[in-house]
Amino acid sequence: MTEQVATPEGFKSGFVCFVGRPNAGKSTLTNALVGSKVAITSSKPQTTRHAVRGIISRPDAQLVIIDTPGLSKPRSLLQERLNDLVYATWSEVDVIAIIFPANQHVGPGDEYLVREVASLPHPPRLAAICSKTDLVSPERVAKQLLEIAALQEKAGLTFDEIVPCSALSGGQVDEVADVLISMLDEGPAYYPDGEVTDEPTETLVGELIREAALEGVRDELPHSIAVEIDEMGLRAGRPDDRPLLDIYASLVVERDSQKPIMIGRGGEHIKQVGTDARRQISALLGTPVHLDLKVKVLKEWQRDPRHLNRLGF
Structure with missing residues (x-):
């Protein structure tokens, strides 16, 4: 539960859910609006796997953006659960903002998504973002x-509003925030000023490792990658002005044949994943990081409820 914070009269607040086809730019726009990296991004399918909350606090308003996984035809128990998460989120927000990438024509996938939103028993206010x-x-x-x-x-x-924008160039991003805030009712601040997400640190770390692991892999492998944080904590005996965060994590794949691909020739790929992830984690947390990565196989984890529960799905 979030804790309400004292606010001035006329203060607006609420929750907005970003939805769209996979790779529509939902996570990139979330990060641009928040002004900080709270959601990982990749050109690979199924990058977002849980509801990520990004918090925008202004003197007169607080906007909480919930970036959800892309809604798609379920080919695994994992995708079924991700779809259920999307539908559950839709029922809890004040505004649904549907993302339509300008470089792709509006197609059957968009039509399906919009019809699903339209069929909600009590649909919230709607915005479209190009x-x-x-x-x-x-x-x-x-x-x-x-x-x-x-x-x-x-x-x-x-749609109450239709707004074009570019998250990468920053064009019209502030206008998107203004429009979404204008669609909210008066309400309390749910988070303290300065907080940009309520994601647990361990979850953020795991996601940054997975983002690094998605680079340089192809075919079906992106779907098969998950990350499990085995242990994380500050190293004992270090002086206060020279902390070091030890992270032990596993890159999880679902077939034996995928393990050598993830490791790479001579360990080259897993070393690169570690280097890239360590840099991102250190920048996020402001602490030097020692990252120890290994690869393990959980057979068909996307279809096994025990494995899904273990991995937090």
Whole structure:
């Protein structure tokens, strides 16, 4: 439970859920709005695997963005659980913002998503965000906005607002925040000023390791990678001005044949994963990090309820 914080009269607050096809730019936009990396990003499918909360605090408002996994046809028990998480989140938020990447035409996947939102018993207020505008011409952005507007009529719903933006260039990002805040009711601040996420540190660390592990792998392997933090804590006996955080973690794959791929020739890939992850974790926590990585196999973990429960799904 979040703790309410004293606020001035007229203060607005609420929860907004970002939804969209996989790789629509939800996590990148979340990070851009928050101004800090709270969600990992990758071009690989199924990057986001849990609901990540990013907190934007202003003198007159607090906006909590919930970045959810992409909704897709379930091919495993994991994807079924991720879809259930998306639907549960939709029922708890004040606004649903659907992300439509400008570099992809509105298609059947978007139509399915919008119809699912429209079929909610008590749908919240709705916004549409045309993302990745830096990748296309102004003419293409204009056409995408028309496609989004046409989708409203087709799906039988109405977007309160339609906003174009680019999370990478920063174009219109502040306008997105302004629009979403304008759609909220008056309410309390749920988090102290300065807090950017309520993710546990161990979860953030695990996600940064997984983000590093996703780079340089191909085919089906991204789906098969999970991370388990085995042990984490400050090393004993270090002086206060020279702390060192020890992290022991396992990269989990689901087939024996995937283990050597994850390790790489001569351990090259796992070394690179460790280097990249250690840099990101140290930057996030402001503490030097010793990261010890190993690879282990949990057979077909995406389909095994025991393994899913163990890995936090």
